[in-house]
Amino acid sequence: MISYGGVRTFEAKSFTFSFTAMKHLFTAACLLAGSAAHAQITITAAQFPATAASIDRYQAATLTGAAVPTPGANQTWDYRSLTPLSGSSVATSTYSSAGTTPPFANSVRSYTFTIPLGAFNVNATAYEGFDAQGFSQLGSAIPAQSFPLVTVTGGATDVLSIPAQTVTTNVLRVPLPLTTTTRVQRTSRIVNNSTLTIQALLINQASFQYVQRFTTVDSVAGWGTVRIPVVGSAAGSAPIQSLLVQRRVIEQDSFYLNGQPAPALLLLGLGQTQGAFNRTYGRYFYRQNSAQYLLGFSFATSAYTAPTAIAYSAETAIPLNAAAAREVATGGLTAWPNPAARGQALSFALATVAPAQPLRLTLRDALGRVVAATAAPNGQPAPLPPLPAGLYLAEAEAAGGARASRRVVIE
Secondary structure: OOOOOOOOOOOOOOOOOOHHHHHHHHHHHHHHHHOOOOOOOOEOHHHOOOOOOOEEEEEEEOOOOOOOOOOEEEEEEEOOOOOEOOOOOOEEEEOEOOOOOOOOOOEEEEEEEEEEEOOEEEEEEEEEEEEOOEEEEEEEEEOOEEEEOHHHHOOOOOEEEEOOEEEEEEEEEEEOOEOOOOEEEEEEEEEEEEEEEEHHHOEEEEEEEEEEEEEEEEEEEEEEEEEOOEOOEOOOOOOEEEEEEEEEEEEEEEEEEOOEEOOHHHHHHHOOOOOEEEEEEEEEEEOOOOOOOOEEEEEOOOOOOOEEEEEEEOOOOOOOOHHHHHHHHOOOEEEEOOOEOOOOOEEEEEOOOOOOOEEEEEEEOOOOOEEEEEEEEOOOEEOOOOOOOEEEEEEEEEOOOOEEEEEEEEO
C-alpha cells in the first residue's frame, strides 16, 4: 500500500494627531475589518503552493476532550485547547525536485517512499503535480531490486525480482479548485510488475503483479473559521478562513501470477491476502496559500464519530491576529513581532513560499528611502540594524518571483 501600499506619515507641525494616535486608529480599523462575518473561500491551484522546497510540519495531538468537527456553513471551530501527544515532536516531510525531465508530465516535486509487500519493502520515488482535478500523486519510479525468498520458501535460489519501471498512479491528494460545493470521486488502478521464482512450485521467473485499486471521494462538508494551537502563543492562532474536507479512501489489493489470480498458498507465504480491503476516513481543514492541511482528524469508520488520530499544522507562518490572517489569505507578507521594540529581531514570512526559503528584504522609511536591505530564510529572524521609532514599509521577494509588502512599526 502506498502511504499516503504605500506608506505615508504626517510630519507637519500643524497636524494634531500624534504618531501614537495614528497607530491606534490604524489598529482599530484592522480590528473592525477583522470582525466581519465569515466569508466563503475558494482555493485554486495558484493558492496551493506545493513545490520541491515545501516542508510539511505537523504536530500530533492527544485525543482526550477533542470534539469532532461539526459540518455545515459559517462554522466557528476552535481547537486551541489541543495539546501535543505525549512523547511526540513536530513531524516534518521534505520533498525533492522532480527533475528537468520527470517521468510524469506536470510533476512539481518528488519524494521517496516504500511499498510494503509482506515482509518486503519495495523502494520507490513518487512524483506529485497538478492535473485536471487537482493536486495528485501522478506516478512512481521503481528501481530494479530483488528479494531472496529463502527464509519464506527454503529455496536458496527462490527470489522476487522487481525490474525498473514507472507506474502511473493518479491518486488524487486534494481536489482543486476547492469550493463549498466540491465533491470529487476518482478511481485509480496501479499495476506493480515483478517476476517470481520458487523452485518447489515449479515457478521460474513467472510474471507476478501486485495491483492496487484506489477510490478516493473528497467533498467539502463545511466552511468557516478554525483556530489551532501555536507554539509560543498562549492565545493560539487567529480565526483562519478554511474549508472542511471530508475524505474517504478505499484500497483493494489483488495479486496475479502469469495473468491469473495468485494461489492462496503462495500469498500466505508472502504474507498477503487476495482482495484485501483497506479503508481510511478523515476530515481536514484547508486554507488558502498553504499546501498542507491546517488541522486533520483520522477515523476508523465512515461514521466519522471517534477520531483515531489528530494532527495540526506546525507551519512557521500561522497567523496570530486578524490582520496577519488577512495577509496570509491573500498570499501576503506577515511580520512578527509587529509592532517591535527598537533593536528587536523581526521575522518575515511570505505565505506562498515554503518555510526557510531565502527572501530578499527591503525596508523603506516614510519618504521611500531604503533604510535596510538584507536576506533571511522565510519565517526566520532577519538581521536588521537598529532603526528609529516609526512606520516602515517592508518588502519581501523570493527567488521564484513571489513578492509582497506590509507595514512594520518600530516603537
